Amino acid sequence: MSYQIALTFEDGVTRFIECNDGEIVSDASYRSRINIPVDCLDGVCGTCKSFCESGAYELGDYVIDEAMTEDEEAAGYVLTCQMTPQSDCVIRIPVTSDIAKVAASAHVGEISSIDWLSETTLGFSIALDSRDSLGFIPGQYVNVLVPGTDQTRSYSFSSGPRASDVGFLLRNTPTGALATYLRDTAQVGDRVDFTGPLGSFYLREVRRPLLFLAGGTGLAPFLSMLEKVSSNGTENPVHLIYGVTSDPDLVKVDELEEYARQLPNFTFTCCVADESSTHPNKGYVTRYIEPEHVNGGDVDIYLCGPPPMVEAVRRHLESNGIAPLNFYYEKFTSTGLVTETGAIQVKVGDSDEAFDARMAFELGAAHIVLGRLGPEQLAEYRRLAEATGAHIKDGHFVDPAGFRDANTAFHMFPIEATGNATLAEAYQRLLVHEYMSQVLTPSVTLVGDITKDHLDMVEAFERGDMERLRAVIVEHTEHAKATMRAGIGMSESAG
Incomplete structure (x- = not known):
């Protein structure tokens, strides 16, 4: 017996x-x-x-609080050197693929079908020379090399991961390179090359209600996702809102109806933006987002569509105070170019509250241990403070993961020095480390001098100066919150 393990890299x-x-x-x-x-x-x-984003596994022995904390294990973090899968798994690796010395796989096959779904939309399938060599997660895309050119275009799989042939949808644009080829010269049996799979827009483990929002041929990844959900089954409700510009753009509705028959918890709504449409639902997808679809925020939202649609949905969610637990998106252009994939999860309010809570714990710990740390403890505390600086250069993180680990060790030191196991356990339940892992990247500009803040805290401990220590901890918290806000803002503006 063997299991398929998907390793997804940061790029x-x-x-x-x-x-x-x-x-x-x-x-x-x-x-x-x-x-x-x-x-x-x-x-x-x-x-x-x-x-580990999905799948079952056993985790062997590890050194708690050195290699990983128990809270991290509970949240889904794993050590791949101790992880034994018990099913297929998806594992997010915190480096780019070039560091792991891999690249996107190349695949070759022949066109097995070209289907004109309407005057504006067509689908095509490829029978691969080696189907077993291609694995993908529903929602991902590939870069197709347009035959006879050096141009590539990005298309999401519309077929499920177990389908014998892989399928795609695209808009029939007059100047689109692949659309022109398929419309004017392509024949069944033509050879086609592509690389992939690519993209961080893919179906995660279904742990709560799902809201799928599709714009035009952005329906493709959701067809792939629905095939996976249909195969696995789910007790959680899944609702799809499928919006198009005009009536001819509305395709594959028969497949959606079939999924609705197969999946008792699946429902869908179609809408057409053109007010002259004969469809009963006119307008944009945001008009048809109902309170039950967002489940009070306990929902995972997946959105695939053109950039204006992504922006419109984001504005709608914000203006209506809707804060989904997870929001995954993919933007694409009509010419077949994926411009952005991403996930928006950390919210400013949640981040601020987590760092304020950390500050409260640290101020409490300071009252307990100030004046009680010996020379060796103070020397170790200073070493931990200096270690955080090794991951920062010119106001940016050169190694975000290394900084997070060093920063956690520094802030945990006075908490553990209290000798209060209950306090330490409560502190470790804070989501500071998890939020930082989602937000802080090398492109984020730090607010304030974090390493100096750390060293100032150590100096206040060395002097036994509670007033100075309180001021530094409060100021450092504001610097940390502002840095996190900058990182969250960058994620949102990029989205």
């Missing part, structure tokens, strides 16, 4: 590996010549820490 590249029953993920990865980060192989250093 959107995904590679699949076969992991044998009882085999460690890191061993399977290196056997497949994919060099994911790993060092000690004993669950000690934490170099291989990654995030």
Whole structure:
């Protein structure tokens, strides 16, 4: 028995590996010549820490609070050197694919069908020379090389991951390179090359209600997702709102109706923006988002459409005070170019509250341990403060993951120094580290001098100056909150 393990990298590249029953993920990865980060192989250093987005697994022994905390394990973090899959899994690797010395896979096949779904939309399928060599997660896309040119165009799979042929949808635009080829010269049997799978827009494990929002041929990834959900089943409601510009753009409704028959919890709504449409639902998708679809915020929203649609949905959610637990999106242009994929999860209010809570814990710990730390403890505290600076240069994070780990060790030190296990356990339940992992990237500009703040805290401890320590902790918290706001703002403006 073996399991399919999807390794998704920060630059959107995904590679699949076969992991044998009882085999460690890191061993399977290196056997497949994919060099994911790993060092000690004993669950000690934490170099291989990654995030498992879906799947069942067993985790071997590891050094708690050194390699990983128990809270991180509970949240879904894993050590690939200690992880033994019990099912197919999706693992998010916190490096780019070039670091792991991999690239997007190349695939070759022949056109097996060209289907004119309407005057504005067509679908096509490819029978691959080696179907077994292609794995993908529903929602991902590939870059298709337009035959006879050096141009590539991006298209999401409309077929499920187990389909024998892979299918795609595209808009029949007059100047689109692939549309022109399929319309004017393509024949069944023509050879086609593409690379992939790519993209971070893909179906995660279904743990709560889902709201799918599709614009035009942005329906394609949702057809793939629905095939997966239909195969696995779910007790959570799934609702799709499918919006198009004009009546001819409305395609594949028969497939949606079939999924509605197969899945008791699946419903869908179609709408047409053209007010002269004969369709009963006119307007944009935002008009048809009902309160029950967002479940008080406990919902995962997936959105695929042109950039103006993505922006309109975001404005609608914000203006109506809708804060989904997870919001995944993909933007594409009519010419077949994916311009952005991403996820918006951390909210400013939640981030501020987490850092304020951290400040409250640290002020309380300061009252307990100030004046009680010995010379060796103070020296270690200073070493931890200086260690955070190694990951910062010119006001930016050069190694966000390294900074997060060093920063966590620094802030945890006075908490652990209290000797109060209940306090330490409560502190570790804060989501500060998780929020930082989602927001802080090398492009985020730091507010204030974080390393100096850390050293100032150590100096206040060394002097036994509670008034100075309180002021530094409060100021540092404001710097941290402002840096997080900057990172959240960058994610939102990029979206």
